[in-house]
Amino acid sequence: MTDSLFTQPQLQDRYRKTTDPVLQLEKINVTFDSFCALTDLSLSIGVGELRCVIGPNGAGKTTLMDIITGKTRPDSGKLTYDQNIDLTGMSPVEISRAGIGRKFQKPTVFEALSVMENLEIAQKMDKSVWTSLRAKLNGEQRDRIDEVLQQLRLTEYRHHPSGLLSHGQKQFLEIGILLVQEPHLLLLDEPAAGLTDAETEYIAELFRALAGKHSLMVVEHDMGFVESIADYVTVLHQGQVLAEGSLRQVQANEQVINVYLGR
Ligand SMILES: Nc1ncnc2c1ncn2[C@@H]1O[C@H](COP(=O)(O)OP(=O)(O)O)[C@@H](O)[C@H]1O
């Protein structure tokens, strides 16, 4: 029964069949001391795809994001972005400039600065900090910030100090900080954590709207959230891919039920 997961003809692979991979991981190995955090991990994400990564605590989900963003170096394996960019030798800053943006679990906005100022700084981050602080925003950049403020429902709060925002609004701002940098690939680690039901629903809607224009990899525990956004799900367990497929398919997988979903 479990094997059938990979061979079913109706495999919902709609983005990957029609688009090139934006990211390919081949046989990635990561060890901490002698502990294997990722073992021969191979994974491919298509341009415009919205991929969910699920799995029990300690499965290696955050390590996977650390590898993609250059925070952690793999011991071996290949990481290819946009089909011909080798990420393995690149620094985190270079990887971010190449178009891979990451949202961490904890918000890291500049609390003393306004919502708008946080977005402005993020937008200019790919220039030098000095030009960034001096330069006036051009019209196009302003439009983009306005658009992102609207998308994140923060327009009314643009002049508020970010420290006064609610937890959910800070999380939204953090997503906005990513979006103004126009990343090709967004990595989001537990974006629904601590959000209200209404905020979670809105974020799901937003991610659906972003897919296609951006590629997204979302790590999330909230299965309701995963259900509402995912085209395709990768289940990690002990640093390996245990199963891949539509949520329905992985939920029916015996091994996934045993190690993660429970009976
Ligand atoms: N810097 C590190 N040093 C040592 N062990 C680590 C480090 N980072 C992660 N690990 C270990 O690797 C495993 C995978 O962790 P992680 O990627 O955070 O899992 P997940 O995000 O799926 O919960 C865990 O057992 C964790 O303790």
Ligand SMILES: [Mg+2]
């Ligand atoms: Mg984690």
